[in-house]
Amino acid sequence: MTTRIEAVYEEGVFRPRDPVDLTDGTVVELMVHTRGGTLRSGATPDEVNRDLDEIAALYNPSGPEGAFSGADHDEVLYGVRGAA
DSSP states (O other), rough: OOOOEEEEEETTTTEESSSSOOTTTTTHHHHHOOOOGGGSOOOHHHHHHHHHHHHHBOOTSSTTTOBBOOGGGGHHHHTTTOOO
C-alpha cells in the first residue's frame, strides 16, 4: 500500500500533520522530499498555500507561446533548469 503523508520533522521524529490509518508498530519506508524551508522560518501555512496557488496559476495550457509549462518546473521552484 502506498499513501502520501505530510509530516513535520521535530526533535528527531516525523510527526504526521493529519491522522494516519496505521496500526502502532507498523514498519513503513519513508521517502523525504523537503519543501525548501520550515514553517518556523516565518512563513505561515496560509502564506505557503498562497505561494503554491501562485505557482499552480502559472500553468495555462491554452496560454500564449512561451507560457509556463512543466518544462519550467525546476527553474520556478529551484532557480535552475534540471535541478532535483
